[in-house]
Amino acid sequence: MSVNRQILLKSRPEGAPSLDNFELVERPPPEPGEGELLMRTLYLSLDPYMRGRMSAAKSYAKPAEVGQPMVGGTVGEVVRSRHPQYPVGDVVLGFGGWQEYAISNGAGLRKLDPKAAPLTTALGVLGMPGMTAYVGLTEIGKPQPGETVAVAAASGAVGSVVGQIAKIKGCRAVGIAGGAAKCRFVTDELGFDACIDHRAADFTQRLAAACPNGIDVYFENVGGAVQQAVWPLLNDFARVPVCGLIAQYNLTSPMGGPDMFSVLRKRLLLRGFIVSDFAAKRDEFLREAGEWLRAGRLKYREDVVEGLERAPAAFLGLLQGKNFGKLVVKVAR
Amino acid sequence: MSVNRQILLKSRPEGAPSLDNFELVERPPPEPGEGELLMRTLYLSLDPYMRGRMSAAKSYAKPAEVGQPMVGGTVGEVVRSRHPQYPVGDVVLGFGGWQEYAISNGAGLRKLDPKAAPLTTALGVLGMPGMTAYVGLTEIGKPQPGETVAVAAASGAVGSVVGQIAKIKGCRAVGIAGGAAKCRFVTDELGFDACIDHRAADFTQRLAAACPNGIDVYFENVGGAVQQAVWPLLNDFARVPVCGLIAQYNLTSPMGGPDMFSVLRKRLLLRGFIVSDFAAKRDEFLREAGEWLRAGRLKYREDVVEGLERAPAAFLGLLQGKNFGKLVVKVAR
Numbered sequence: 001m002s003v004n005r006q007i008l009l010k011s012r013p014e015g016a017p018s019l020d021n022f023e024l025v026e027r028p029p030p031e032p033g034e035g036e037l038l039m040r041t042l043y044l045s046l047d048p049y050m051r052g053r054m055s056a057a058k059s060y061a062k063p064a065e066v067g068q069p070m071v072g073g074t075v076g077e078v079v080r081s082r083h084p085q086y087p088v089g090d091v092v093l094g095f096g097g098w099q100e101y102a103i104s105n106g107a108g109l110r111k112l113d114p115k116a117a118p119l120t121t122a123l124g125v126l127g128m129p130g131m132t133a134y135v136g137l138t139e140i141g142k143p144q145p146g147e148t149v150a151v152a153a154a155s156g157a158v159g160s161v162v163g164q165i166a167k168i169k170g171c172r173a174v175g176i177a178g179g180a181a182k183c184r185f186v187t188d189e190l191g192f193d194a195c196i197d198h199r200a201a202d203f204t205q206r207l208a209a210a211c212p213n214g215i216d217v218y219f220e221n222v223g224g225a226v227q228q229a230v231w232p233l234l235n236d237f238a239r240v241p242v243c244g245l246i247a248q249y250n251l252t253s254p255m256g257g258p259d260m261f262s263v264l265r266k267r268l269l270l271r272g273f274i275v276s277d278f279a280a281k282r283d284e285f286l287r288e289a290g291e292w293l294r295a296g297r298l299k300y301r302e303d304v305v306e307g308l309e310r311a312p313a314a315f316l317g318l319l320q321g322k323n324f325g326k327l328v329v330k331v332a333r
Numbered sequence: 334m335s336v337n338r339q340i341l342l343k344s345r346p347e348g349a350p351s352l353d354n355f356e357l358v359e360r361p362p363p364e365p366g367e368g369e370l371l372m373r374t375l376y377l378s379l380d381p382y383m384r385g386r387m388s389a390a391k392s393y394a395k396p397a398e399v400g401q402p403m404v405g406g407t408v409g410e411v412v413r414s415r416h417p418q419y420p421v422g423d424v425v426l427g428f429g430g431w432q433e434y435a436i437s438n439g440a441g442l443r444k445l446d447p448k449a450a451p452l453t454t455a456l457g458v459l460g461m462p463g464m465t466a467y468v469g470l471t472e473i474g475k476p477q478p479g480e481t482v483a484v485a486a487a488s489g490a491v492g493s494v495v496g497q498i499a500k501i502k503g504c505r506a507v508g509i510a511g512g513a514a515k516c517r518f519v520t521d522e523l524g525f526d527a528c529i530d531h532r533a534a535d536f537t538q539r540l541a542a543a544c545p546n547g548i549d550v551y552f553e554n555v556g557g558a559v560q561q562a563v564w565p566l567l568n569d570f571a572r573v574p575v576c577g578l579i580a581q582y583n584l585t586s587p588m589g590g591p592d593m594f595s596v597l598r599k600r601l602l603l604r605g606f607i608v609s610d611f612a613a614k615r616d617e618f619l620r621e622a623g624e625w626l627r628a629g630r631l632k633y634r635e636d637v638v639e640g641l642e643r644a645p646a647a648f649l650g651l652l653q654g655k656n657f658g659k660l661v662v663k664v665a666r
Contacts, residue, residue: 059598060569223593236393242597256589260556263590264575264605265392272597 004029006069007098016250022312029101037083039076041331045123051249070098124326125300129157131285135278140241145170147216152176157326163192178321204229223248242272301325337362339402340431349583355645362434370416372409374664378456384582403431457659458633462490464618468611469574478503480549485509490659496525511654537562556581575605634658
């Protein structure tokens, strides 16, 4: 415990980020003050929203600061404690960032039971991405039995849960993913009714064929060309929870959105959200998703990268769809 | 009663419609069959949605048919009847179209009491436009006291009601209208807090100045340049009932909508609707709006054109904002 390796945001990207935007440094581990504790990072979550934090643009959360560690959710072990509720040895879900050690005053921490579920699930299927899928689909998408739910990035941390909950709710689940292997996983392992490779030359036609009754809920993770292919398939009164736009995050000028006429004519509902807007649903989510997981109705796949130093490259890969499943960095050796 | 003058849709417009798209013809008045009645049109409503009916494009309602009378809401007097519920002399709200006489089987008719309110109000403030404002604002916009509600076409049939209900609900109401006279009417007569002339060179700056706390509800009637000026002023969690896009109705190619990033970052809600989606709210609307009207809390202005033959020119003027208040054609002499 002599060194705290950190990945700092070195500079803000213009367009696509690169390795040059990050810097690995070694610092002395911090000492917890009164009422604080020191977490040793076991796992760091890598998520698309972090691209937004790299930019200075106004958004729902403050940007990461240049010269400071990148922000991020973590599973950590309490290794020093001056906090009465979190003794040494506790394992906690927190927001330690891209570093080996982080101080916390306890705010926003949640204790994890390592016997209840694998620790990494607290960053994925039972964590922020899983809850994002759950609240976006159930609170905004409101899928009804027999309807068709479409979701892109369908093998990813959010999309995989969206489609599986859609199936649990009695819907037809149509995934969109990059490449044959991911599509096979989405249908064969996750149980979606169909999954279309957005890289296929006839993607638009295949998507239409997979949605013979149109699309009632489009869970928007990606924007861009996928959105354009989905839009004409939306049914009257379709709902579009807008969760992410990963295909557009690196654009340097705004991209026009869908024609508002379609919104009017089809009486569409579009609603942007982030998971914290539905914080009151956390217990409900953990109870329901936990039951589905134990019953084998909710499956997940993780893409675990070893070593904090590999986080920047892994994150850049995430933005290009190179990961396969929820991307997590195993930090502590 | 020897002749039924009708305005037919002669051809479908490409881009902006013109007088050539309409044709005035004289036909023998139809005879009601068993269970039918004949209405003599007293007033014909002219409304922006009719532009959509002139086109063959798929929409929420079937297009008007070439060679047939243009469709439209009417106040009519029953002049022949073989329908037990509607004796001769009844005055009814119906959908008689652009003609002097129309047959009905009673479906969708509503009897009007000429003593309760001026008959034309059934086409405006107490009719489809008023109810459109009411349901769009209360069911989708959900304005909270102290919030700012912005609406374009603010002196028109829908916009005027939107802003006045916003005031009743304790909001700041900001109108947008074309020209100084309309803007004065909107503030001085209707009681909006501000009204900005969208033709002013510094429209965008003036609108921002009129919304010092941003915009929480934007009731979308117009689209186009007004939408672009409003968009940056939307607050987090703003709601956008999408009711109409009159500035875009004559475009021959689709116009890109607002940047989806704003929808995501600000957690916006956009929802297209038409008044019939909320048909179950009709009694509530009539009760509440009727009370507001009698109490002087809801004011209205009508732009009454005399003579069916002037309907096409009046309608073309409506699309250009030339009317001032709810546009109605007085048909029966």
